[in-house]
Amino acid sequence: MAPSKENLSAVLYGINDMRMVKRDIPEPGDYDVLLRMGSVGICGSDVHYLTKGRIADFVVKAPMVLGHEAGGTVVKCGSKVTNLKTGDRVAIEPGVPCRRCKFCKGGRYNLCHDIYFCATPPDDGNLCQYYTHAADFCYKLPDHVTLEEAALLEPLSVGVHATRRAGVTLGSRVLICGAGPIGLVSMMAARSFGATDICITDISANRLQAAKKLGADSVVLVSSSSSDQALAEAVKCSMKEQRQPNVTIECSGAESSIRLAMLATESGGVVVLVGMGPAEVKVPILNAATREVDLRGVFRYANCYPLALDMVSSGRVDVKPLITHRFTLLESEQAFETARTGAGGAIKVMINCE
Ligand code: NAD
Ligand code: ZN
Known part of the structure; x- marks a missing residue:
């Protein structure tokens, strides 16, 4: 044309x-x-x-x-x-x-x-x-991949990069905080990287319903009236064999959610910070330090498009x-x-x- x-x-x-x-x-x-x-x-x-x-x-x-x-x-x-x-x-x-x-x-x-x-x-x-x-x-794009799917490779690449930064692998138990588009693509990426148990949180019941449909193993509805400790316990209880997540991908940016991410993660585990909220937040830093919970930043992606495209074109991720x-x-x-x-x-x- x-x-x-x-x-x-x-x-x-x-x-x-x-x-x-x-x-x-x-x-x-x-x-x-x-x-x-x-x-x-x-x-x-x-x-x-x-x-x-x-x-x-x-x-x-x-x-x-x-x-x-x-x-x-x-x-x-x-x-x-x-x-x-x-x-x-x-x-x-x-x-x-x-x-x-x-x-x-x-x-x-x-x-x-x-x-x-x-x-x-x-x-x-x-x-x-x-x-x-x-x-x-x-x-x-291969012929069977649509231009809409091509557009979605952008957020999916954020999920792929977060998943790589977090070291998700076969058997990982993953907590995703926030069930917006970025939380959902991170969930999809974590699943295809081999995560065997994925819990996702949100303050919106609708978003959690969507997350369940898209493959979350469990969901936790976060309310402002629950304490950090109660929420961390709820996450643990929702996971298989009530084991804590060893990887957490924070995708809301909310201060309380970053706190939960740090507290809920197993000792020796990793928290990646994808969500971008306030520039400064109050977090339980000694808890993370003494339990060797690693905090890692995530900014966009590098060298992730080819893999994101493979994941979509092979049908591993929809x-x-x-x-x-x-x-x-x-x-x-x-x-x-x-x-x-x-x-x-x-x-x-x-x-x-x-
Ligand atoms: P979104 O606003 O659609 O999703 C955020 C979700 O978090 C919403 O569903 C919201 O209800 C939920 N939420 C809010 N407070 C919460 C809490 N206390 N606990 C649990 N969930 C809570 O946004 P999105 O497009 O999915 O993006 C998510 C975040 O990732 C944004 O902060 C965005 O700026 C950031 N982001 C970062 C990168 C990066 O490179 N690091 C790239 C893209 C987006
Ligand atoms: Zn340069």
Whole structure:
């Protein structure tokens, strides 16, 4: 299909000011591809930029295209692109690092200070019709993998990275704190890495119901009236043979949940911090120190897309049930409203840009 002359884009101008704007169709650089966008998922961070205009030190100061969970089709290749051709359908890894710093060279390119990351200000995202991206950060899809699944490889890669950082392996007993999209993909990743017992927590009974359907072995409903100790005990009691989890993947960012993660984890175990809440929290640090519970950070992912794609294309992981709502690009405002309010039990809201 010949590119149309316009490039409708969902552009964030300021707090609660997203406009559908026609922008020029960009030209791919030598090592880039021009993509006709297919599916773009809405992430909590997109909603956060829309409603708050910032996340930590990343502040929206100039108009920015939203969206970073995406799949599209190659319509033009830069002159030096060898891995893709016109017509290829791809998953787009949204962060393109500098490739030169010590983190890039060491393989931990998610820690690069000079990374272009879609829809992290000032970098434009890809909730639009046409978008260019580094060809080597686009992964060709097998015919049976859909562009929606391609978009879901982004959150799944967060889950894969968290699972790797946590050292989940065959027989791991895993606690996941928070049953939002990130908790759920972490649960799926942990399961395919061999976890044999997975408990998941949330403050929402609806989210826990969804988690059970998607394969959690047990769930614990967290209420603010329960003490940390009572909740840690509830987690233990919910698990097979009432054994404590040896790995916890914290995916809510809530202070009380980080405390629970540390207290509930078996001595010698690992807690990975995926959730991003307040910048500073009060946690039982001596408890963790004296029981040698390791705390590890998680920031996005590095080298996880290929595995996430394999997990989906082989059928080991089915991410499709995460999609609860679908909208067209022109309906972006409604899509964001649904994602923001969680109306109708929304988990993953998907926008079709075609
Ligand atoms: P979400 O808001 O949809 O899900 C968070 C879930 O946690 C919700 O279901 C909420 O009800 C639940 N929750 C709130 N308080 C809780 C508590 N005390 N105990 C248990 N559950 C509680 O968000 P999401 O898209 O699933 O993302 C989860 C978190 O991960 C966010 O903080 C997000 O910023 C962060 N995140 C981090 C990375 C990273 O690279 N580290 C990447 C993506 C998202
Ligand atoms: Zn770098």
